[in-house]
Amino acid sequence: MKKNARQIALDVLNDIFGNDAYANISLDRNLRDSELSPVDKNFVTALVYGVVSKKALLEWHIAPFLKKQPKPWAKMLLLLTVDQILFMDKVPTSAAVDEAVKIAKRHDGQATANFINAVLRNFMRSDHRNEEPKDWETKYSMPKLLLDKMVRQFGGKRTGEILESLEVPSHVSLRKVDPNVIVADSCPSVLTESALIADSGNFAATEAFKEGKITIQDESSQLVAPLLEIAGGENILDACAAPGGKTTHMAQYLTTGHITALDLYDHKLELIRQNAERLHVADKITTQNADATQIFETFGEEKFDRILVDAPCSGIGLIRRKPDVRYRKESSDFLNLQEIQLEILASASKSLKKSGIMIYSTCTIFDEENFDVVHKFLETHPDFEQVEISHEKSNLIKEGCIFITPELYHTDGFFVAKFKKN
Numbered sequence: 321m322k323k324n325a326r327q328i329a330l331d332v333l334n335d336i337f338g339n340d341a342y343a344n345i346s347l348d349r350n351l352r353d354s355e356l357s358p359v360d361k362n363f364v365t366a367l368v369y370g371v372v373s374k375k376a377l378l379e380w381h382i383a384p385f386l387k388k389q390p391k392p393w394a395k396m397l398l399l400l401t402v403d404q405i406l407f408m409d410k411v412p413t414s415a416a417v418d419e420a421v422k423i424a425k426r427h428d429g430q431a432t433a434n435f436i437n438a439v440l441r442n443f444m445r446s447d448h449r450n451e452e453p454k455d456w457e458t459k460y461s462m463p464k465l466l467l468d469k470m471v472r473q474f475g476g477k478r479t480g481e482i483l484e485s486l487e488v489p490s491h492v493s494l495r496k497v498d499p500n501v502i503v504a505d506s507c508p509s510v511l512t513e514s515a516l517i518a519d520s521g522n523f524a525a526t527e528a529f530k531e532g533k534i535t536i537q538d539e540s541s542q543l544v545a546p547l548l549e550i551a552g553g554e555n556i557l558d559a560c561a562a563p564g565g566k567t568t569h570m571a572q573y574l575t576t577g578h579i580t581a582l583d584l585y586d587h588k589l590e591l592i593r594q595n596a597e598r599l600h601v602a603d604k605i606t607t608q609n610a611d612a613t614q615i616f617e618t619f620g621e622e623k624f625d626r627i628l629v630d631a632p633c634s635g636i637g638l639i640r641r642k643p644d645v646r647y648r649k650e651s652s653d654f655l656n657l658q659e660i661q662l663e664i665l666a667s668a669s670k671s672l673k674k675s676g677i678m679i680y681s682t683c684t685i686f687d688e689e690n691f692d693v694v695h696k697f698l699e700t701h702p703d704f705e706q707v708e709i710s711h712e713k714s715n716l717i718k719e720g721c722i723f724i725t726p727e728l729y730h731t732d733g734f735f736v737a738k739f740k741k742n
């Protein structure tokens with residue numbers, strides 16, 4: 321039997337919370353194999369990300385109506401349905417409930433269908449649905465570990481602003497590869513000339529995308545390539561390059577120069593090559609499977625004019641677009657990542673030529689992986705100096721680095737530091 325949108329969303333959610341699957345990967349896999357229309361595929365995505373980003377809140381809403389703990393899949397079905405009832409204006413409540421009852425019956429028989437029906441009817445009859453939890457952990461479905469870290473670093477007021485901004489869906493951010501391209505329903509970014517912003521839309525399906533005139537890249541990450549001061553002839557290393565957003569952007573500045581793009585995984589290197597082909601810069605990029613902590617061992621001393629270390633990081637800045645990143649963190653992760661980030665910078669620093677520029681960037685908002693890494697790197701590398709970055713939007717500059725939190729310009733959270741070797 322063909323699976324409908326809600327059944328597929330339930331499968332993906334059980335994969336995420338039962339098997340620790342990544343939301344985007346599980347969605348891709350389940351949608352690729354389905355026969356749903358594009359509209360229904362979007363509906364599945366909205367259902368999945370809705371529950372992932374509001375899980376604790378949805379659990380709070382149904383808790384008073386659960387006299388016994390349902391099986392995990394049945395509880396997920398309740399969350400999926402309550403999300404539609406409370407937050408999806410275009411979905412009729414009756415359709416959401418009827419479909420949930422049918423799924424329960426198919427899965428587990430009439431008794432479970434009756435249970436799901438009873439819980440949902442009780443939920444709808446109660447005034448509890450109009451109430452809101454007071455604590456932020458529940459209201460914003462933010463695990464305590466991350467919430468505590470945010471409050472410690474940003475204080476209560478700014479943490480509240482960040483959390484509130486994460487509730488607003490992300491917009492689509494495009495990079496103009498052809499500077500003259502006209503993209504309907506988009507407007508220029510206030511952060512960088514190369515970016516266009518749109519409320520929504522499947523731009524990957526447009527001719528402009530297929531012809532390599534635009535690509536999809538967050539505004540914040542488009543700030544990186546211009547900072548490398550590429551004149552055209554440089555030999556550049558992109559240490560952690562896949563899927564190649566910044567590699568292909570840097571390549572646009574090259575004439576005779578070349579980029580070596582590293583990543584640990586062959587399937588990810590293939591993504592760089594595909595992007596480079598589509599964006600007409602394949603002749604300027606060579607991909608290589610290599611560990612960035614071994615850059616010096618692999619390439620030797622003073623080989624590159626420019627190095628970009630867009631480091632592996634906790635990815636917390638991406639939480640609006642990838643809401644499941646919030647569930648994957650333990651407190652030791654941040655320091656373990658810092659160790660790898662410093663190792664990559666230390667190795668890269670030896671392969672940078674004198675007077676060369678090195679950029680360090682992350683898509684996280686926590687100090688351990690950002691300012692602390694910069695301080696520790698400079699303390700142990702006296703041959704390097706920090707180059708102060710400036711930007712006309714002064715609120716995204718801190719201590720000479722770009723530091724964008726998600727509420728400032730509704731972008732991803734992002735960090736960039738710039739170094740020069742003396």
Ligand SMILES: C[S@@+](CC[C@H](N)C(=O)[O-])C[C@H]1O[C@@H](n2cnc3c(N)ncnc32)[C@H](O)[C@@H]1O
Pocket residue numbers: 541559560561562563564565566567582583584585588610611612613630631632633
């Ligand atoms: C933040 S992403 C890079 C995004 C990319 N720069 C872009 O703009 O599209 C980090 C990448 O580093 C890769 N990576 C992780 N550890 C690495 C290592 N030790 N050496 C090389 N690449 C690594 C990951 O596979 C991932 O693709």
